[in-house]
Amino acid sequence: MSDQISIPSDPVERLRRFIHEGGFTQGVRLPPERHLTDKLGMSRATLRKALGALERDGVIWRHVGKGTFLSDGSQQAPNGALAELGRQLTPFRMMRARLAIEPAIAREAAINASGDTQVRMQQALARAKAAATWREYEIQDDLFHRTVAEASDNLLLLSLFDQLNGVRRAVAWGNVTRQSAQPSPDHSSFAEHDAIAKAIAARDPAAAYEAMRTHLRSVSQRLFGEN
Template identity: 25%
Template sequence: MPRRATTDKAPDDRSSSLLTAVNDRRISALIVDQVRSLIHSGQLTPGDRLPPEREMCERFGVSRVTVREALRVLEASGLVEIRVGAHGGAFVTQPSSERVGASIIDLLTLSSVSPSEVTQVRRVLEVGIMPVLAEAAEEEDFADLERICEEQEAALKAGHYDVELSVEFHTRLAAATHNSAFELLVRSFHGPLLMSLETAQATAPEMGRRGLSEHRKILAALREGDAETASQIMSDHLSRTERRLHPAPARGGRKRKS
């Protein structure tokens, strides 16, 4: 049957020849590992379409049930997208901060990483970008950040402050570096950041108003190109959040081990 015309990348001899037969009890897992390795190495790139199920069965030497199970795992991992229709199939996806963020949330949920540890990571990253922001941030960036501060103030006055506004501020601040790597890192940390702020807010509801004040002081320092002052304010800002997440033991009590 002649191949249908399509705007998507079609399976070809290159992608087909990359796949080799597997033989193990956990066959579907080995298929997943093989496809993941090809994506990580760049041999399969975003937009590439994997071979049809029948051809994958022949290449791997397995049943369609096994191939479909592997494709479901790859789709759940955000590595491929399954499309239906005349031009359907399994396509390698473009990496995104949302997918990375979801993976980080799962990791934090299933591991022993605490909100306090999340804040320690934020301190390294967000204090570290202050010198970059002092040089790279533009008027449009400051206007967006001021708008977020105004929304924060309105929410506080109305008595229903949402820490999501704080997350938005810090995410937009990273974007103002005009460095896609910084922005991707902070955006992918959206879930853990929200988790740590919600935990801190539960112990200190007044943090929203004080945090807004510090946000505005950071912006003022950056407008002046004063990276040192902005760094100090951000450091204090995050240290205070960290203290709320990991309060000091009461006097006379046993000191918590570090």
């Protein structure tokens, strides 16, 4: 991997150039933040904003405790223990697990959400509504749910969400057939996500819990025919 890179002035483009010229391939873990800040000559705060921009674009994905990985712009195919666990679960069982865990995470988010996480929720919602393809929508949908978990301000809950999300991908991977090229303007998840974000912004734990529960029950019915 080359130690010499050209340095664009924009931090996001600088990070993109580093990834491109560094020869990183899909699924490879990027160096830790302390290495990247030294290599790219930027502060940790600036780096994290750049990483956030690439994550929103689906270029990278992050896993608590494991690091930042290069994506191809689509959801990552699961592997290892998560894939094996996913193969043993039916979609119904997967949704029951989500219903048991994610509403509680949303409740904690309503108590602890920072201004930054609320802004990022709104950004994910806006990008999801503007998505031209289902893949673009799913990237933003995934990011919205993860930002809710981040907003809980609880590393254990965030790590639990990441594990749950990895198994979800294993269950649903390749099994969902879309009838259109992109979400319709009245796609039900738009209003459901808005209700979750609104409850979190209002610091209403009970409403956030119920909004997430309503959303997940709707997803279960729509995708799997189960409540």
